[in-house]
Amino acid sequence: MKKHNFYAGPSILSQYTINNTAEAIRNFAGTGLSILEVSHRSKEFTAVIDEAQQLVKELLEIPEGYQVLFLGGGASMQFCMVPFNLLNKKAAYIDTGTWASNAIKEAKLFGEVDVVASSADKNYTYIPKNYTVPADADYFHFTTNNTIYGTETRHDPDLNVPLVADMSSDIFSRPVDVSKYDVIYAGAQKNLAPSGVTIVIVKESALGHVERPIPTMLDYRTHVKKGSMFNTPPVLPIYSALQTLKYYKELGGIRAMERLDLAKAELLYEAIDSSKMFAGTVNPEDRSIMNVCFVMKPEYAELEKEFLELATSKGIVGIKGHRSVGGFRASLYNALPIESVKVLVDAMNEFEKKH
Amino acid sequence: MKKHNFYAGPSILSQYTINNTAEAIRNFAGTGLSILEVSHRSKEFTAVIDEAQQLVKELLEIPEGYQVLFLGGGASMQFCMVPFNLLNKKAAYIDTGTWASNAIKEAKLFGEVDVVASSADKNYTYIPKNYTVPADADYFHFTTNNTIYGTETRHDPDLNVPLVADMSSDIFSRPVDVSKYDVIYAGAQKNLAPSGVTIVIVKESALGHVERPIPTMLDYRTHVKKGSMFNTPPVLPIYSALQTLKYYKELGGIRAMERLDLAKAELLYEAIDSSKMFAGTVNPEDRSIMNVCFVMKPEYAELEKEFLELATSKGIVGIKGHRSVGGFRASLYNALPIESVKVLVDAMNEFEKKH
Numbered sequence: 001m002k003k004h005n006f007y008a009g010p011s012i013l014s015q016y017t018i019n020n021t022a023e024a025i026r027n028f029a030g031t032g033l034s035i036l037e038v039s040h041r042s043k044e045f046t047a048v049i050d051e052a053q054q055l056v057k058e059l060l061e062i063p064e065g066y067q068v069l070f071l072g073g074g075a076s077m078q079f080c081m082v083p084f085n086l087l088n089k090k091a092a093y094i095d096t097g098t099w100a101s102n103a104i105k106e107a108k109l110f111g112e113v114d115v116v117a118s119s120a121d122k123n124y125t126y127i128p129k130n131y132t133v134p135a136d137a138d139y140f141h142f143t144t145n146n147t148i149y150g151t152e153t154r155h156d157p158d159l160n161v162p163l164v165a166d167m168s169s170d171i172f173s174r175p176v177d178v179s180k181y182d183v184i185y186a187g188a189q190k191n192l193a194p195s196g197v198t199i200v201i202v203k204e205s206a207l208g209h210v211e212r213p214i215p216t217m218l219d220y221r222t223h224v225k226k227g228s229m230f231n232t233p234p235v236l237p238i239y240s241a242l243q244t245l246k247y248y249k250e251l252g253g254i255r256a257m258e259r260l261d262l263a264k265a266e267l268l269y270e271a272i273d274s275s276k277m278f279a280g281t282v283n284p285e286d287r288s289i290m291n292v293c294f295v296m297k298p299e300y301a302e303l304e305k306e307f308l309e310l311a312t313s314k315g316i317v318g319i320k321g322h323r324s325v326g327g328f329r330a331s332l333y334n335a336l337p338i339e340s341v342k343v344l345v346d347a348m349n350e351f352e353k354k355h
Numbered sequence: 356m357k358k359h360n361f362y363a364g365p366s367i368l369s370q371y372t373i374n375n376t377a378e379a380i381r382n383f384a385g386t387g388l389s390i391l392e393v394s395h396r397s398k399e400f401t402a403v404i405d406e407a408q409q410l411v412k413e414l415l416e417i418p419e420g421y422q423v424l425f426l427g428g429g430a431s432m433q434f435c436m437v438p439f440n441l442l443n444k445k446a447a448y449i450d451t452g453t454w455a456s457n458a459i460k461e462a463k464l465f466g467e468v469d470v471v472a473s474s475a476d477k478n479y480t481y482i483p484k485n486y487t488v489p490a491d492a493d494y495f496h497f498t499t500n501n502t503i504y505g506t507e508t509r510h511d512p513d514l515n516v517p518l519v520a521d522m523s524s525d526i527f528s529r530p531v532d533v534s535k536y537d538v539i540y541a542g543a544q545k546n547l548a549p550s551g552v553t554i555v556i557v558k559e560s561a562l563g564h565v566e567r568p569i570p571t572m573l574d575y576r577t578h579v580k581k582g583s584m585f586n587t588p589p590v591l592p593i594y595s596a597l598q599t600l601k602y603y604k605e606l607g608g609i610r611a612m613e614r615l616d617l618a619k620a621e622l623l624y625e626a627i628d629s630s631k632m633f634a635g636t637v638n639p640e641d642r643s644i645m646n647v648c649f650v651m652k653p654e655y656a657e658l659e660k661e662f663l664e665l666a667t668s669k670g671i672v673g674i675k676g677h678r679s680v681g682g683f684r685a686s687l688y689n690a691l692p693i694e695s696v697k698v699l700v701d702a703m704n705e706f707e708k709k710h
Contacts, residue, residue: 013392
């Protein structure tokens, strides 16, 4: 049976990415070797990482003065790498969920952290709007998309300090004004590649302004200088990332992806809003295009398990909500076809008719 | 043409590992989904990581009180994680090559580092033997196999302090007395898996004795507590690692691998030693079983390129020596069949007859 993959991450990748990765495991770039067993210094792989860096720059229209890195360790490692490299005295953070809160915890090891706002009071069901960022902050850190709670900031705030963003779960779903940022980072396992690589976009002039010694592997300058090849990079995840980037370019780039993403989200949110049984969990204006969180209305709460069973019978995978929210979460990443959303909506309608 | 893969890393993996990984990219554990796009929290993947941890314990006969972790970031990240977690006042290191020297550099950020010996004086062509480790050192760090220079320590030293070892390029090639170690770490991309995961074996009672704050992702206790699932682990590399571990078990375990490795190395070193044109570069008693470094004797030095061309014509890949040593380096990792070594030896003999 065809599966409809709504996992929150690692999550669905395009068939183009999967097929080309499978092929490279048999025979990579005509070398007669598997991509799993070629040197990262081989000319065939250096061509891969070079092209991947170039395509990220092209797709996100990254201005001069920025470097694109592919690092191991996950976005969680960036929670400490960002303040290691950028926090001199004070940084501003906004607390919009679990990952934002984890980033704040790490930053506090390095200096003063001004948490300018938090939506923890309402279980992170909204994005705080009215806050002041101190002008003497080294940077303002925010999580663009809160995977667990289903809220999202789909714009680049105009502030008086440089931005730093964790875009793990919505990078490549909208155009970004990179010039406002010192650092953008994203674990690849949502809109890019299998897990194991983190993309980091770093403004070179933002580096080298802190006094503390930085361990070599945690110093962005190490990886800038060596083009992400200071040590052995995660070869296979980078190869898969390149396939996804090529696929995005072929489909028309980021704006084309955004149109598809908005259409998918609209379809599902409309189904939720017009439903008698289901309800969204977050402030409508802060709804995520990537992760749609919803629950059974209280009077139908006991039917949750039955709906999950119906969904499973239709080939739907990964819509059980995170334990912090409960209910359901449908992740509509770039690679998810709208047909899968229709299958989910049909299942919701069928279920509603039955009860 | 069949390729003979002598890359130093990422390097040859068993066909069993490659085939099973390719299959899982099409359909992982009967889920109908690719291993590239399944949640790390799915029951199918948690079974993978659990079994991989178990098999490492079984194959290396790890005693109680140790945890096996699968981390991102590479062995180079361990160069700072080890002192972050273990270095209170002073640590002892031995400098046997580039990676040992990199590890020393990082440790110096955290406390006093006593470099008990170095073979830098002779371009790392030997392993220093007579050195004293101070009794008040928190640990003694060494690199078991020096991939670049082709030297190896194939035993677990008896010292008065706990050992810490970088076994990136010879783990699973000999039995190890793990009880002597506080930490053993190894980038996977030699004897285990594609790049992107590092295996860390850590003695639980060695943790928690330093005063400094440790960033969450760099604290071994984080990963011990969460079974390597604090954040999203590198799923595909861990899946491939499990295949290799199963393959080792099926072949008879580590002692069986060691017999095969010793036979391969003996074959090649004998060919070098009996040759008129080729010569080994390191002290014979310190020769690595994994990475065989050799050069053309001075009088034949100009024929280096011609031999590389002959080797390439036989399907031999990856024997160009590292720029720090020059000449040739043949890496004979576990997955390399002895037939490939025979092809190389035949090429050497053919070349010698011709000249």
